[in-house]
Amino acid sequence: MALGATLYRFTITLQHVDRGIYETLDLRAAAHPSETTASVITRVLAHCFFQEEGMAFSRGGLSDPDEPALSVHTLDGRMTLWVDIGVPSAERLHKASKACARVAVVTHKRPGLLLESVASGTIHRREHLELYALDEELLAQLDAVVKKHNTWEVTFTDGALYVTVDGTSHSGTLQPLTV
Numbered sequence: 001m002a003l004g005a006t007l008y009r010f011t012i013t014l015q016h017v018d019r020g021i022y023e024t025l026d027l028r029a030a031a032h033p034s035e036t037t038a039s040v041i042t043r044v045l046a047h048c049f050f051q052e053e054g055m056a057f058s059r060g061g062l063s064d065p066d067e068p069a070l071s072v073h074t075l076d077g078r079m080t081l082w083v084d085i086g087v088p089s090a091e092r093l094h095k096a097s098k099a100c101a102r103v104a105v106v107t108h109k110r111p112g113l114l115l116e117s118v119a120s121g122t123i124h125r126r127e128h129l130e131l132y133a134l135d136e137e138l139l140a141q142l143d144a145v146v147k148k149h150n151t152w153e154v155t156f157t158d159g160a161l162y163v164t165v166d167g168t169s170h171s172g173t174l175q176p177l178t179v
Helices: 037-049 090-099 111-120 136-145
Strands: 006-016 021-031 055-057 070-073 079-085 103-107 130-134 149-157 160-165 168-177
Touching: 006 037, 021 037, 021 055, 037 055, 037 070, 037 079, 037 103, 037 130, 037 136, 037 149, 079 090, 090 103, 090 111, 103 111, 111 130, 111 168, 130 136, 136 160, 136 168
Parallel strands: 006 149, 079 103, 103 130
Antiparallel strands: 006 021, 055 070, 070 079, 130 168, 149 160, 160 168
8 A cells, every 4th residue: 555645734923024924824734755854844944935825835746746846826827936845857947937937946955966957957047046955954953843733933034044843943044045
């Protein structure tokens, strides 16, 4: 029998000071059996970072190679933001850039690989890609405390990222990368 997805629930008090966003999010992130919790945490933090009306996790998750990890759609169905997690191929980013005006990638491992992938391939509107690396130490700290049901406070301010879990504050960065 095939393994099913693991569902994580996050109640997040979000303070994105840099963008003036203050709200509470109730997120459910399904982890594909082959997906690490670090990847799930990265998706959740990316959701917080890019938070806007219409933001959603992909319906197919990792099972659907044609969908981004996160996206924003208008009411008429047009995609306005495509967010991938990890190290997508140049071909995938090329396709994404042709399908959507705004494309971002948040990597949680070896940002050099992402930069190599972007630099080595042909990518439509490469100069408009938004690339970020999540602090690996912060990710390891959060990986150690994540549960099936989580209540977090997430704050983005002046380039810093703070996540409070069960009264303990963890800090790091979501560092912009340039090709």
